[in-house]
Amino acid sequence: MTRWPSVTGSPDEASFSEKLRAHLAETPYFRQHPDQLFTVDSHGEPMTQTVVALVRGSGRRTIVLAGHFDTVSIANYGTLAPLACDPEPLTQALLKELRSRPLNAAEAKALTDFESGDFIAGRGLLDMKSGLAADIAVLERFAGLEAPKGNLLFVATPDEENRSRGMRSLRNALPEIARRFDLDIVGGINLDASSCERDGEEGRAIYLGSIGKFAPFAFVIGRPTHAGYPFNGTSAHRISAEITRAMDTVPELSDEAFGERSPPPVCLEARDIRDGYDVTTPDRVWLSFNWLTHSRSASTILGDFRTIVAGALQTALDTQDAHAARYRKRDAAKTQGTVLTYAELLARLDAAALVRLKALDRSLSGGTDPLKVSREIVAAAATEAGIEGPAVIIGFGSLHYPLVHLAQAEAGRQMQARLQRVMAEAATRHNTSIKFKQIFAGISDMSFFGHRPEAGETGLLATNTPSAAFTDHAPDGLLSFPTVNIGPWGRDYHQKWERMHAPYTFEVLPDLVFESAVACLAE
Structure with a gap:
């Protein structure tokens, strides 16, 4: 997925959804259930779309797994821009560059990380296509269970880096999707990336909320x-x-x-x-x-x-x-x-x-x-x-991102209690540490994921925001459910040295997300 460019607002962003849909269509589950894999229109010309994939088990309880596929520009890679979306060659090229000249502190840290073999470079690999990959791994594992209880609904959205039009259009379409497949959506897991400048202790986390802007x-x-x-x-x-x-x-x-x-x-x-x-x-x-x-x-x-x-x-x-x-x-x-x-x-x-x-x-x-x-x-x-x-x-002057947090509703507090056990068991199983963090500081799609805004707040914002394009028009009947963020971690996202910590992302994260989803699906 990283090799499929998808810079926000580009034709590549618009074409990404069909590539992902076609990729998922080749998997055994969706070859048998093609009607459970489809796209939802978002915005733009050419039209950008959200990819939606449903894996069914028994019952109506459903967890939504979410992530975005658009990325920021590749311009800051300079002469390495042709390699920006090709992780292995880019990592080697960055290593060569860093070894060739005097370094500042941030560059020295990047060199140490790359030389360790634990970090991989690539535009959007950290933010956030590795999160999407973890989602897909969870879908495949769930589909392989003999008698899964509940359902998983995977959504991959465009435009998070601009004004969250992908998630907002998906949010508006979600009530009809739930009616169409008779789903009771009880929670959501977003897989956006976080940063940690130490050994990853701040990145190995379940975020209970997202900051307001x-x-x-x-x-x-x-x-x-x-x-x-x-x-x-x-x-x-x-x-x-x-x-x-x-x-x-x-x-x-x-x-x-x-x-x-x-x-x-x-x-x-x-x-x-x-x-x-x-x-x-x-x-x-x-x-x-x-x-x-x-x-x-x-x-x-x-x-x-x-x-x-x-x-x-x-x-x-x-x-x-x-x-x-x-x-x-x-x-x-x-x-x-x-x-x-x-x-x-x-x-x-x-x-x-x-x-x-x-x-x-x-x-x-x-x-x-x-x-x-x-x-x-x-x-x-x-x-x-x-x-x-x-x-x-x-x-x-621009779009408001609402504060969201599990503590805002009883269902959220119940979700946190379920995740407490999952988090402790996953940390023991993988011989690492995982913790709760309260607020995801990187403004994110979580603000519109399962959140039903208050009408009074929406009205005040709309009348005091000059352009209708940067206001959130939330229709009646939106679904409301608790969400958390459980994503990969790395360093310097959006920068030239953007890099993802591979051992956590490829080994711990899919297991943590899977067990979290299963725990929340239990009656």
Whole structure:
């Protein structure tokens, strides 16, 4: 599978599903049960599809085994890009390169790993085609049982590296699949990869949840002025700098839940919005942040962000007023600013303006950069509304990934209890250590896998996200079931030195996933 390229958004991603379906169709089980192997349309042109494979036993109880097949770009391999998807030659080429020159610490570690023989390189081998391979091994073992109890449903989805359109379309189709085959889906196992910089103790794990992600933006509107008369206007850059200072890497903005702490927010993008050069100060600056959370809701995030932005805006205005007073040697003026949510901005527009914005959104919807799309729509909306600075428009610039965790429901707590025994027995059987970890930090499809979002949260996000392409439209009737992540581990995924730890992935992981699935299928 690694030798089948499948970079997100490429024609190779679209063709991968048919290659995988054809491969599974040649196995003995699916030669006998061809109707239990099919694809579900996802998105794109050419159409990308999810591969679905059902292995039946007795009864209705069903566990879903999930993984994605799209990968990030191969561009960072440089001259080795032609080998990026060919693991053995790539590993040898990387060894040759690393042995030929002085190394930094990360490269020295990669060399040691490759020389050990335990690690294999390859774009997507770690993230996450080795997880798919483990899933397929589990399917084959389950199909070989004399009288298996329950059912396994394998799904291989596209687009995890972009906006999880594969998993979201599969999620929407799952109720009909369950009705069609009379399945009671009681749990899910995702097989995404994790990283560990030590001996693998952090990678040999069952993750009980996946982190939540928000992407709040601040669209800053100042009052432009000639650079020779700086106090005749309001600096959008000063306002944006204060917002960044109040947000970026501030530890108090992280949260703690399940005994673990989330990272603080970081600024992903900061740019003024103008095309050419002149000596007029820019009137508009765009900021976007990545805010990961273990507990906060959309309403809490938006409320906290508004408070932070309002405070930073006033600090910037008070500082510039004080500078003007010292420069002009007279009493300071008191400049006031405004903070609006994107929903509040839209409420100021007439019907014709809203129609124009929707048309703009449709024209931009094919773009893969959510921040660029959101930035252009917000800029147009602010112009339509005639907003004068100083002001800041806030909202969400890209798709929200909900926090999920087993502790959120009783069924999840029961699943964890079953996996406790499986984990201990597998560790003993393979003479290794395996542990529970609370939160999978690599934003993942788990956020949409078995999760039924709250309507209130969905509505708040939709009205404050500029582009409909980056909102999650969850239909009624979605299934809800507990999920965990049990995947391979390695190092440097998405990087040139991406490598998978083979002994754990090829020996321990399929056994652990199989026993976990069987335990959860038991009545």
